[in-house]
Amino acid sequence: MKNTPALSIGLMSGTSMDGIDAALIETDGNFHIKELTHLSFSYPREVHFILKAAEYAVHKHSGNLKNLDQLPLNSYFLSYLTDRLALEIEESQLLLKEAEYYLNATANCAFTIQGIELHSTQLHAQAVQKLLDCTNYPHEAIDVVGYHGQTLFHHPANHTSIQIGSGQLLANLTNISVVNDFRRQDVEAGGQGAPFAPLFHQALAARDNLFPLAVINCGGIANLSLIMGPSPSDVLGFDTGPGNGLIDLFVKQRTRSQELMDMDGRYGVKGNVQQIVLDQLYSHSILVEGMNYFDLPPPKSLDINEMRLIPELDTLSLQDGCATLEAFTADSIVQGLCQIDPPKFLQIVLAGGGWNNPIILKELKSRVHKHLGLETVIKTADQIGWKSQALEAQIFAYLAVRSQRKLPISYPNITRVPKPLTGGTLSLPNKTSAMHL
Ligand SMILES: Nc1ncnc2c1ncn2[C@@H]1O[C@H](COP(=O)(O)OP(=O)(O)OP(=O)(O)O)[C@@H](O)[C@H]1O
Ligand SMILES: CC(=O)N[C@H]1[C@@H]2OC[C@@H](O2)[C@@H](O)[C@@H]1O[C@H](C)C(=O)O
Structure with missing residues (x-):
């Protein structure tokens, strides 16, 4: 049995x-x-x-x-x-x-x-x-x-x-x-109490012999699994920060809820990343118990309501706001990965609805290659035979x-x-x- x-x-x-x-x-x-x-x-x-x-x-x-x-x-x-x-x-x-x-x-x-x-x-x-x-x-x-x-x-x-x-x-x-x-x-x-995904990601990686592997889920919140081998001590996991939660909220606010997301990155693609606002997002968009989430060491997890749209975004157009928030999602995922010292020759697998947004994907790819090197391979879950959805x-x-x-x-x-x-x-x-x- x-x-x-x-x-x-x-x-x-x-x-x-x-x-x-x-x-x-x-x-x-x-x-x-x-x-x-x-x-x-x-x-x-x-x-x-x-x-x-x-x-x-x-x-x-x-x-x-x-x-x-x-x-x-x-x-x-x-x-x-x-x-x-x-x-x-x-x-x-x-x-x-x-x-x-x-x-x-x-x-x-x-x-x-x-x-x-x-x-x-x-x-x-x-x-x-x-x-x-x-x-x-x-x-x-x-x-x-x-x-x-x-x-x-x-x-x-x-x-x-x-x-x-x-x-x-x-x-x-x-x-x-x-x-x-x-x-x-x-x-x-x-x-x-979260995330629970890493254990399952590890089991799939063991089944398919895919070590070392990182899996990044980009839903409302983004979470990361780093899997070095098949035993429980070989896996690390945590919520890195925003997935689409802030982008969805921003688009809903700006479109009076006529639109619920930046569909296919249609706004972000026309915008420019505003670095000053991106820095401000890092400094005060996610506070947990009065602490900046990005200063906390992993393992850690988030509630979607702990992420907020900072007032500085009000000064940006819909397009620039989306581009900046999309860069924030991608950047904070890569910062999270760097924080846990990933190995060279890592394979990264992407899952979750956020990767349907080509701007988040583009921002992630350029940052991964800049911070982790060109040897890092990025594939979608579907490309390796898993079912992202x-x-x-x-x-x-x-x-x-x-x-x-x-x-x-x-x-x-x-x-x-x-x-x-x-x-x-x-x-x-x-x-x-x-x-x-
Ligand atoms: N075509 C698309 N273009 C842009 N964004 C998209 C697209 N499709 C899905 N998304 C984004 O993906 C989100 C849904 O992703 P997913 O279903 O993985 O999230 P979730 O499972 O609800 O969140 P979590 O993993 O945090 O629990 C949508 O809210 C939207 O922001
Ligand atoms: C409390 C909660 O529902 N957390 C979710 C959420 O969505 C993504 C991220 O934040 C993750 O920590 C978790 O879900 C996945 C399925 C998990 O537990 O691994």
Whole structure:
């Protein structure tokens, strides 16, 4: 049993809150990994804003869900749009109406954290069903679902990392055992609770014999894995700083939320990097517990709301602002890599939505070659046969199997946890309440 490969589905909705990735893999929780299939589901615009407003509300309450659970979020939704996205009150009220209509009519859920959690779990259950529909596997064939949930707050200093989503409800809806709540034990033990990706990156690198390897995920936040070999002490990992989080926020602000990202770098390509503002981004855009994030040694992790658009960006055009933020993302990734002294002849693999932005990619390539030398090889995950879009979902499919087998999912040199630790909470389907979607 312990070494028998299991079929596992992973589900991830990341900090960009743009949709759900679902992936099916076969794995023994060690180096046997077969990527079988994956699907991505984009959220309707309403869901994106509802989740972002929920995240905003949880931050306003410093992660204290007890004060918030049943509270209507309508006013937080409006404050999010006016404070964070700088929308006019009339536009915000219109978006609020759309969100209320969506939650009442389409989702039949209250506009509270509880209601949003319920709907988010339902959307993940639909993703499982659609993924299974694309395969020949009935639900009985699937051993486990690894359900990340939606991060709304991440504050390891207070031993807190909140991912909403009900493991028990998902197990009942899908009739499959579910593991969720992956980060809790790590933060409770004093770890950073993130990133978890490096362990999976290492397993893929071991399977494909790709050492030494660096993997850079550029999502809302960017995170890095440096893998020198197959044993747990051979891997380092941490969040380097911004991925697309600041760029997305900047574009939303400047386009009055008509656009949610710098699609294909269309603004950045026409702009110039403003070095003075880039330096200022380094000095005061990310403060964690009053400390400059870039001064902290790895392992370290970030909450998306710890990154902010500094006032100096207001002086820049949309094009220059995008170019500068794109350079900031690329530069801080390369600085992060240099900080951990990578070997010569390193291969770098790129994963995550950010690499669809050619400006971030161009800025990264020129900096890697300048700081690490021309011998460094850069490839996308898809170029080496991995599935960039599926990777984060596959991580949680993999970790669910490790969790079931009581294997560690976090290590000191990745999350700063004092000793290797397993994690995750298992929910078995309650057959009497199992539902069909
Ligand atoms: N064609 C594109 N052009 C520019 N940017 C893009 C494009 N496609 C995706 N992105 C960026 O990638 C982001 C989504 O990436 P991804 O799905 O990897 O993030 P995530 O998983 O939500 O975040 P995290 O890894 O921090 O949890 C979008 O928000 C957008 O900024
Ligand atoms: C708290 C949280 O959700 N962190 C995410 C986020 O998105 C990217 C980066 O920040 C990473 O640390 C992590 O996700 C990946 C999947 C991880 O745990 O490795």
